[in-house]
Amino acid sequence: MEFFFDPSSVAVVGASPERTGKSLLLNTAGSRDVAVYPVNPKYQDLEGLTCYPSVAAIPHPVEMAILLVPARFTPQILEECAAKGVRGVMIQSAGFAETGEDGRELQAKCVAIARQAGMRLWGPNCMGLVDVPGNKYFTFMSPNITGVLPPHGNLSLVVQSGMLSAGFLADLATRRGIAVNKACSIGNKCDVDECDVLEYLLGDDTTKGVALYLESMPRGRRFMELAEGASKPLVVLKSGRSASGAKAALSHTASLAGNARLTQGLLQAVGVGTARDFHQLVDLGRSLSLLPEIPAGARVAVLTFSGGAGILSCDLLEDNGLPLAELAPATLGELAKVFPVWMPPGNPVDLWPAMELHGPGPTLDHAVQAVSQDPNVDLVLLHTFLGGTQDQVNLARYKELLADQGKGMVFWALGLDQPVKEFETQAQAEGVPVFGELARTVDCLAAAARPRARAGAVPRPQASGNPLPTDLPPTLGVWDEYQAKRLLRAWEIPAVAEELVEDLEQARAAADKLGWPVVLKGLLPGEVHKSEKGLVCLNLDIPDKLEREFQRLKKVMEGQGSLVLQAQRKPDYELIVGYLKDAQFGPCVMLGMGGVTAELEPDVAFEMAPLDPSRALAMLGRLRMARRFDGFRGETPLNREALAQLICSLGDLGASHANISQVDLNPVAVCQGEPLALDANIIWEA
């Protein structure tokens, strides 16, 4: 990827004296440390540079080429680039897969040419690449926009929408004082995709965090693996979640949108933050890239100039699960020195009355000094009003004081436009996150306190690859629950005790053995809706009832299928555990709460398989209803290790057999804390 990000020489094919061809040339030629060769048969020179009729005609080596020419000329130019030894081509022109069948064919042809030549393709239909601190603008975006970007910024963007690498950057820079490090617009991503770019950025020293806007994740598995191994914070905004959004995504980027819930669940599993808005994406990203990683339960001190804002901060912190720090007696004593006598200091630290006595600057200095020394404080949330007294916020000093103690700091800044802008610029230079809305400020603080990707943590296990038991030959399609549970038991997954029964005598004997009451089920080939079809008989507590239902089922089933008898278990609650082989994310496991409520408001967690118990245990904690596992209302606490092992075993079973496309353990009953699969489905594909 280096030849895209830092090429020594670039051919600009389609450079011209006007419009986008001119902007592209000016931007590229104005970039640092790069030789630029305009290519256009119509001109001999452009903007003071020699213009060549073709790539072949350039009398120098060319490392990268940027194409801004009508789509139909692209294959021919790619052949020329290949012959010239160009390593990477960035196609910024539109008119490819996003325009329909013809465009898709054209795009495929381009990819074939590049693959053949060992060349990488970036785009097409993209805005290219911007590296703000590196001063490289490989993009046709208007130069008057690039002129407004401030030089700082340690957050890099990878975006599947041109707007986000152009107008959006100008908005961030001029309206919010925010600069990015690199912005990579990947367009149709016919070859280079978010994984390639992310991999590069993870190794890029000046990038401290990456925010991605994605409409599709075709190499989802690879993405998740990269994210899990990342040593930098990542945030993703994945669009195309809604039915209508997915439709628009399809026509817009010619790529399929993934399953929203699975995507979200896996991002959470690998410690990636998620956003629902463009600006929020950048706010979360810059907050994460500036703040230190914060342990769970980090305690916050709030320094404010407004009692009301202090109270609201408490509400917002509580919503986000961030505890308010109990200030140490020494800190309270220090604060009392500047507080009026009638007001005992506390947290939130309402500095207004003290500011009226001593002035805003000295009061704030004193308070920051005090909380920086407090062992009960991990994070400081500062509120400030900028409107003439902004010179009194000693940002650099506060940052030093707090950083010395390993404490993070964020600002909520309110005030007059110009002073706030100056403060934002100063804060950006100091690496301190500043936000304009209080709720956003607290949300970003909370994001910094959530577990991040665990680079270098427990490696993922390999699938055992254990073969199926010889007495369990696979059947194509849906396995009946008896067959499915036999296989599950072979992987040591606890499943309810049961026996096939052929006649009444066997049924009675089995019931006596398994223990009354029992459940009798009719298994018909391919039938997955047993309850709805009246094939499940519950509460058989005496032989008479068993006999009656046995006869009834025999009749209903007309000699087909088989009957299975199970011990009836009364669960405290039910879970769903599943396995699926996803086109984008590969083998995955799911854990969810069962029951009707969960069906209306799903409560699920996902992981990639195979997985180890520590990852499975973390899944339990990600359910909204996780508190239930502690033994809610006097129930026996869940045997978490047993459930984690069950999930791991299921993941191993699936990952060891590529033919298994789906497994449903539904329900997994929890009885006296122990998980037990009561029903199961396996789908075996050819």
Place this chain on the structure above:
Amino acid sequence: MEFFFDPSSVAVVGASPERTGKSLLLNTAGSRDVAVYPVNPKYQDLEGLTCYPSVAAIPHPVEMAILLVPARFTPQILEECAAKGVRGVMIQSAGFAETGEDGRELQAKCVAIARQAGMRLWGPNCMGLVDVPGNKYFTFMSPNITGVLPPHGNLSLVVQSGMLSAGFLADLATRRGIAVNKACSIGNKCDVDECDVLEYLLGDDTTKGVALYLESMPRGRRFMELAEGASKPLVVLKSGRSASGAKAALSHTASLAGNARLTQGLLQAVGVGTARDFHQLVDLGRSLSLLPEIPAGARVAVLTFSGGAGILSCDLLEDNGLPLAELAPATLGELAKVFPVWMPPGNPVDLWPAMELHGPGPTLDHAVQAVSQDPNVDLVLLHTFLGGTQDQVNLARYKELLADQGKGMVFWALGLDQPVKEFETQAQAEGVPVFGELARTVDCLAAAARPRARAGAVPRPQASGNPLPTDLPPTLGVWDEYQAKRLLRAWEIPAVAEELVEDLEQARAAADKLGWPVVLKGLLPGEVHKSEKGLVCLNLDIPDKLEREFQRLKKVMEGQGSLVLQAQRKPDYELIVGYLKDAQFGPCVMLGMGGVTAELEPDVAFEMAPLDPSRALAMLGRLRMARRFDGFRGETPLNREALAQLICSLGDLGASHANISQVDLNPVAVCQGEPLALDANIIWEA
């Protein structure tokens, strides 16, 4: 209240040649149509005005007085004001109830003096009142802040925090191009409170909507009644929800925070929007005050310059339950005229390729014209980039086109700082809401499509006042369930059939009569945890079991209490219906989902009692699980009318008897769609 908002004459007590006393005088004296008399014994004139040694010394009538003097002088000055015939006094000074016991006493003394004299008190500890279009600044906030407020604005603020009526207004004005109509800072609200001010603003012609930031709602019932009758949209940010926040609220405004969930539920019931952040409060408020009221299911057309932003808009609209409009064939035909051939128009309307062909301005004009005529479109969400082409957004024309068809319009504006600011100013003048973040834009659009307060709708019923049945004399404290259900049945609330049983023979006869299986319960005086104490025997399906449990209970209860036998019902699901008499909100009813899940993630709706069936039916719809009532998974749909009637009857029972402090119907079983109280508690207070 008129004498606070539009006084003909104002005495400024505590005017001075410097600091806040000077700001207050300058602001007041600079206000329109008001005679201003500075009062301060130290000076003879101030800022060119004659300064009087006391209120009494002013040789003119004084309608309103503003006090900015040390708190201890206040009672004496109030006496003077009363003698002078002043109608309202605004105490802006601090040093009252917010400072502790002494301050509380001082404040009470002030209230007593005012009440005695028939004078109203505003404050203390407040920033007073700002009326931007009326050009009245009765506040000590710095005049350089008032100078930056633009003159437009139809949203008024009522705030229990000084910051929100000062620095926050400057932030809104200079950073977001937003002005308010009036900002009322009510401080400790010792006399004039949010209800008084709201009532005034509801009658104020220039106020089109009201946003309130409140830390307490001591006259909660009155507030809700005003809100329900309001013909203007209201939005509330209620802080002090968290335990820590409530503590801070207590010390900050010397007022108690209400029950967060009840407050939220009632605000929803009376059609008031709610916010979680200051800026969001204003964004929601201005959106509601500018947009027409939008029917449920309003269909949105999205006009965008970015495919990615179009897709994300779909996601956000779906999250908010707003459907995307299916554009009519005529509209699609119109759009096709400007679209490139390879791109079929759809919704979201991605105008970028068309803009490249025809220029942004003409393309947008054409598209707005087309969707304005589309009968399938109720709302238009426009995305715009301002950076040189902003002159091409014909705001006034678009507004006219859409308003003619009764359609609302909101803008998401991205771009360079200056052009965006100009656009915001223009939009504010045109009355079109503009937002800087896409998610906020959609959230505000969605808020406009939620049911508003229903001014003049169904009036609230009166409590029937029916007396208790003569054979049901009230007992103090907790009633046992048998007694409670007898009273419920007198109010025609369906409760499970049951009989008191004294011996085994009675029990068997009752079971035969009620139908097996039965439930036997032991009722002990004051005992509300029957299940936990082993006093509930379920699944008694044969006489043997009944006998065994009857003997066991008799023994356990040692001759105390009584035994009740009930038919055992197997509910499809369980609800909780409750009544409570709240200190702030008076008689209220609650409806909630039952079960453990709901206990971990409460799903509840509230209303004030007494209430009519239409309000009770609306409660059903406000539960997150409302879909279940339609007959989820083949269950019988809920008899909604029966449940609504049950809720109304319970509300009437409570509202008719002031001694009833609480009623719990828990659970209310839903069996084949019919609600039936299985257990009940009534708490009767002296």
